[in-house]
Amino acid sequence: MHKDHTTQAKPKKDEREEVLKEIRQLENRQKILENKRHNEERKARTRRLIERGAILEGVFPLAPDLPGVEVKAFLIALSHLPGAAELAEKLPKSGEKP
Template sequence: MTRKTSEDIQKQIEQLKNQKKEVLAKERAQARKERTRRLIQRGAILEQYLDNAEDLTNEDVESIVKYAFNTPYVRDLVQGLNDVK
C-alpha cells in the first residue's frame, strides 16, 4: 500500500478547489441563463399587451407599469399571489 505524501495531498486539495470553482462557475452561468430567459419571456408578455410597443421608450413602459402596479386592484392581486407561495 502506498502512502500519500503531503505533496500528494496538497495536489488533491488543489484539484478539489479547482473542481469547486468549475462547479460554482457552471451554477452562476446556469442562473444567468435562467434569468435571461425569464426576462425575455416576461418582456414578451408585456409587449403582447402594449399597442405599438416598438414605438414606446423604456421610460414610457416603466411609467405604464408603475401606474398599473399602483392601482389597488393590481396591488391586491399581487399580494394575493405572494400569499399563496
Template sequence: MHQNITAQAEQKKDEREEVLKEIRQLENRQKILQNKQRGEERKARTRRLIERGAILEGVFPLSPDLSGEEVKAFLVALSRLPGAAKLAAELTKSGDAL
C-alpha cells in the same frame, strides 16, 4: 538509522505534496462547478426576462420605440390602479395565473 529517518521525511513530504495537489484540484473543480451554476442561473434569469417581456408585449401592444424608462412609467402607473396591489399580493400567495 539516519537513512531511514531521511526516507520517512521524504515520504511524508511527498504525501504532503500529493494532498496539497489534490486540494488544489478540488478547489479548481469547486470553482468550475460554481461558475457553471452561476451560468445556469444567469441563463434561467435571461429566459424568464425574455418570456415576461414577450408576455408584456403581447398583452400591451406598446410601441417598440418606447424607451425602457417609458415602459417602466407605464407599468408603475398600472400598478397604482385601484386593486392592483391586492391582485399582485393574491397572485404571489397562490402562485396562480390570471
C-alpha cells in the same frame, strides 16, 4: 540512524505533495462547479426576462415602440390603479406554484 530519518522524511514529503495536489484539484473543481451554477442562474434569468418582455409586448402592443423609461412609468401607473395592490397580493410569490 541518520539514514532511517531521511528515508521517512521523503515518503512524508511525497505524501504531503500528493495531498496538496489533491487539494488544488478539488479547489479547481469547486470553482468549475460554482461557475457552472452561476451560468445556469444567468441563463434562467435571461430566459425569464425574455419571456416576460414577450408577454408585455403581447398584452400592450405599443410597448415595443416605447423607451424603457416610459414602459417603467406605464407599469408604475398601472400599479397605482384601484385594485392593483389587491390583485398583486393574490399573485403567487416568487418560487411558489400558482
